[in-house]
Amino acid sequence: MQRITLKAVAKAAGVHPSTVSLALRNQARIPAATRKRIAAIALKMGYQPDPFLAALNAYRINLTAPQRAVATLGWLVFRDDDIPWQSVGFVSRYYEGARQRARELGFALDTVVADSSAVGQARAARVLKARGIRGLMLPPVSHGSVFKEFPWDQFSAVSFGYSLAKPNLTRVTFDHVSGMTHMLMAMAQLGYRKIGLHMTTDSDATERTRQVQIPRVLEGAYLSEHARLFGPPPPVFYESGIPSGEKFRQWIKEHQVDALILHGVHAMQDIQNSGIAIPGRLGVALCMRDPEDETFAGIDQNDHGVGRQAVDALDGLLRHNILGEPDECVRILVSGCWRTGKSVRCMGGNRPRLKDKPTRRRALSKRPT
Numbered sequence: 584m585q586r587i588t589l590k591a592v593a594k595a596a597g598v599h600p601s602t603v604s605l606a607l608r609n610q611a612r613i614p615a616a617t618r619k620r621i622a623a624i625a626l627k628m629g630y631q632p633d634p635f636l637a638a639l640n641a642y643r644i645n646l647t648a649p650q651r652a653v654a655t656l657g658w659l660v661f662r663d664d665d666i667p668w669q670s671v672g673f674v675s676r677y678y679e680g681a682r683q684r685a686r687e688l689g690f691a692l693d694t695v696v697a698d699s700s701a702v703g704q705a706r707a708a709r710v711l712k713a714r715g716i717r718g719l720m721l722p723p724v725s726h727g728s729v730f731k732e733f734p735w736d737q738f739s740a741v742s743f744g745y746s747l748a749k750p751n752l753t754r755v756t757f758d759h760v761s762g763m764t765h766m767l768m769a770m771a772q773l774g775y776r777k778i779g780l781h782m783t784t785d786s787d788a789t790e791r792t793r794q795v796q797i798p799r800v801l802e803g804a805y806l807s808e809h810a811r812l813f814g815p816p817p818p819v820f821y822e823s824g825i826p827s828g829e830k831f832r833q834w835i836k837e838h839q840v841d842a843l844i845l846h847g848v849h850a851m852q853d854i855q856n857s858g859i860a861i862p863g864r865l866g867v868a869l870c871m872r873d874p875e876d877e878t879f880a881g882i883d884q885n886d887h888g889v890g891r892q893a894v895d896a897l898d899g900l901l902r903h904n905i906l907g908e909p910d911e912c913v914r915i916l917v918s919g920c921w922r923t924g925k926s927v928r929c930m931g932g933n934r935p936r937l938k939d940k941p942t943r944r945r946a947l948s949k950r951p952t
Contacts (some may be wrong), residue, residue: 587630596624600889607632609904618831655691656681656897657716659707661724662697668696672873673886674950677743680890681720688898690718699724704732711738718897736907739900743767744795750908755893757884758916759797763804766844766882767866769921771812774930775842775866779817779835780805782846787848798846801870805844828856836860842866842927848879859890867926880924889917 593600598621606613606621615620658678660668676694676710685692693714697707711719719740727747741753770778782798802819809816817838820831832853834840843865845851851867859865869881892915900909 587628589630592621592630595628595683596621601737608902611904621743625869627796635936645842651843654718655693655716655895656685656712657714657719658687658692658694659701659711659719659721659739660694661707661721661728661730662696668722672741673871673884676874676886677722677890677893680887681894682889682890684836684891684894690894690898698852699728699730701732705731708734708737712834713892719762720893721752723747729871738902739897741897741900743889743893751912751929753896753909753915754911755889755896755917756885757799757889760804761845761916762884762919763801763880764808765919765921766870767808767812769880769923770842770866770868770927772926773866775927776813777817777838777840778809778813778842778844779838779840780819780846781822782819783822799907801846815905828858832857832859840865841930842868845869845881847871861911862926862928866928868924872924874922877922877924878926879920880927881920882919885917886917890915 589603590600593603596603596619602613603625607625609618609709640941658681661670669678682692687750693716695710695714695716697703697710701768704922719738721740721742723744723746728747730747731749735750735752738752739754745753745754747754767778778803782802784799806816806818814878817834817840820834823832835857843854847866848869854861854865854867859868867879869879872879873882873885874883874886896915
């Protein structure tokens with residue numbers, strides 16, 4: 584079957600090939616009606632772009648074209664409390680990863696901080712337009728935030744996590760399910776078998792910027808993976824804002840927990856109040872470990888990698904001129920890795936057997952830590 588070319592589509596549409604090229608890349612300089620008509624003709628004819636020819640063409644252009652001015656991406660912060668975003672560790676690491684990747688792709692990264700009110704949203708849009716910024720990254724906000732007054736249809740945008748309720752943008756976040764799986768398997772290699780989960784239900788101001796869905800995702804992954812690896816898990820321990828050492832000690836004793844996964848480091852107050860020795864009596868690992876702190880074991884959520892992936896996603900949106908809320912929203916999940924620390928120890932030779940068959944034990948022993 585003869586390949587349908589761009590020139591053939593242009594002939595059928597009665598336009599120049601360059602018009603077809605611009606229309607199929609959704610460029611705003613071509614009227615929307617013309618773009619839609621050309622896209623329909625190309626689809627009917629069975630036209631498919633050749634990615635190798637496109638790459639060759641881009642290479643030739645880069646060789647001959649003069650160096651272009653650096654484009655600027657926006658780091659848009661809607662402020663709704665008094666906590667500077669730079670003081671929130673994982674957000675600042677998102678930013679550093681994004682800034683590094685933006686530089687590699689030839690972009691500058693400009694920060695715009697605005698009030699979350701309707702007036703603040705309108706002002707932010709005017710500032711962004713004045714600076715010629717078309718691509719935006721939104722760090723986490725208070726859960727359920729909706730920014731109706733911002734003209735999203737004039738920008739390409741990605742958000743971090745799930746805290747932004749509307750618009751439903753392309754989202755980039757850490758893969759919490761795989762993180763929980765890796766953590767349980769790493770702790771299994773150390774010899775822990777009765778691994779509990781400590782969840783907090785009353786977060787502090789900094790944690791309010793995290794996604795409210797995360798606790799549910801973590802709990803679901805923990806329950807299913809613990810059952811698969813070791814058998815029925817201990818019931819999840821919920822701390823409701825007032826640390827209770829005695830209640831926590833009773834839970835540890837009743838369910839014979841030998842290791843604990845913490846949703847947040849502030850949960851250490853329960854352990855300190857209970858007087859339980861770490862790691863002698865109880866191993867402890869964090870769902871979100873500070874990559875610079877070796878005190879605790881846990882999952883390094885690769886915040887720099889999340890920031891880099893956000894820039895790559897935004898670059899794709901800009902290249903295809905996808906503005907506002909996309910028709911097909913994408914969720915990009917970034918993997919992290921297990922980091923050991925002083926809060927865990929090897930349990931030695933008296934290790935209980937895993938629930939799974941020997942093949943599963945061999946598989947676990949081959950997993951990297």
